[in-house]
Amino acid sequence: MKRSSGILMPISSLPSPCGIGTLGKAAYDFADFLAEAGQSWWQVLPLGPTSMGDSPYQSFSSYAGNPYFIDLEMLVEDSLLEKEEIESINWGDDALKVDYGKVYENRFKILALAKARGWERDTADVSEFVEENRDWLPDYALFMACKRHFGMAGWTQWEDEDIRLHREEAIEKYRNLLREDVELFTYIQFLFYRQWKALRSYIHSKGIGVIGDMPIYVAMDSAEVWAEPLSFLLDEKNLPKDVSGVPPDYFSEDGQLWGNPLYRWDAMAENGYEWWMRRVKGAGKLYDVIRIDHFRGFEAYWAVPYGEATAKNGKWVKGPGMNFIGALKERFPELMFIAEDLGYLTDGVRELLRDSGFPGMKVLEFAFAPHEPSDYLPYKYPHNCVCYAGTHDNSTLKGWEKIAGEPTLSFAREYLGISEEDELSQAIIRSGMASVADLFVAQMQDYLGLDDSARMNTPGLASGNWCWRMSADAITPALTKKIARLSRLYGRCGEDIKEI
DSSP: OEEEEEEEEEEEEOOSSSSOSSSSHHHHHHHHHHHHOOOEEEEEEEOBBBTTOOOOOOOOOSSSSGGGGGGGHHHHTTTTSSSSHTTSOOOOSSSSBBOOHHHHHHHHHHHHHHHHHHHTTTHHHHHHHHHHHHTTTTHHHHHHHHHTTTTTOOGGGGHHHHHHHHOOOHHHHHHHTTTHHHHHHHHHHHHHHHHHHHHHHHHHHHHOOEEEOSSSSSSSSSHHHOOGGBOOOOOSSSSBBBEEEOOOOOSSSEEEEEEEOOOOOHHHTTTTTHHHHHHHHHHHHSSEEEEEGGGGTTTTTEEETTSSSSSOEEEEEEEEEHHHHHHHHHHOTOEEEEEEOOSSSHHHHHHHHHHHOEEEEEEEGGGGOSSSSTTTTTGOOOSSSSEEOOTTTTHHHHHHHHSSOOOOOOOOOOOOHHOTTTTTHHHHHHHHHHSSSSEEEEEHHHHTTGGGGGGOOOOOOOOOOBBBOOEEEEOOOOHHHHHHHHHHHOOOTTTSSSSO
């Protein structure tokens, strides 16, 4: 990866109409802004459909696109919707926050209208799309149709055991019984991928690449676990034996209980990790660089017995290590990866990162502990890393200033060579730009100087996350020039930096 910089901006946070950011005009405008600001990368959060809690890291599918991101104004232009139909709906009362309840209540109704008008017209294109995505789309469309049929309950709670256990006779029965909804969810994915393909092509035309997140685990309530249970550590009833999490630490005496099913790595190794290879191939259709979340889980992962209330009683289990990473690199030499190597690190994790050759992550908000030199201080960076001012799980820089404490803030000012009158958040961004890290990424909120009212996610908080939206007038010519100047000043700006 060449020396460059990018901005982390979730699709959901774009100032699109209809309650949530989409793949429409606001996304094209943001791509224009990135190019004018001298950026080479647009980092997004996972693009999959969200479930309870609205987290993009707990998706119904590893492959499907989020129906909320389909731009409705583009569907009007495509004669699939009437302008009055989308304008008559209350998509939310606050333009700066996503109202997921209203979006969920209305989005599928309006997309059903589009499907009714476009299904026959687009038959040939839809058939081609289904054939191209036959590895996952039929199962996903049926999974979502069954969820609606069973009141959106998780698949482990479906009353019919035959379909719950994905038995062949039941598959055909429900595919016929729920044909209308199967077609709806198929058509929704056709629309999403058509819009994403066009947007990504436009982003590339601006000399910009897309960085996307791939969570290491998939949700229990997902089409993949339902349709391919043999890839996961499940019992005879397809319920988990152990689930994912992280152990107790300084920040949490109970640890974190994520609850995702774990992989049968031994079985996966026997067929060359075919399930994972399909998953990464799917991610490659969306992103140019894949940031692998919780990379340390490939070295060893925390397994918690299913049914535990906390993560305390888990244990470390050896992961697939370089056997898997080597297979991944051999299969996808054209893809670039970023290893999210945050959290509890051991010599084994550091060795795996080193052997993989993937760039790890350095977060500046973790750098300024006053009592001991942190590995996140810029003078310790290797070239082969990605420096973040903060991630989607962190406070904004302005928010961090309010909670960091005076000793930390004093050390930060001393390290950065600024006085109390200088703007600390912008000095932190400047230090990341100036660092030797091949790539520097900042959240859009930090360039806008927003406090924690714009924070994207607070880990452990059950509700209220993933809601922030940028105002339509937030990006100004002055801000664009300022970011471009920083990028140029520190050698991260130029037409020859990134070729797509």
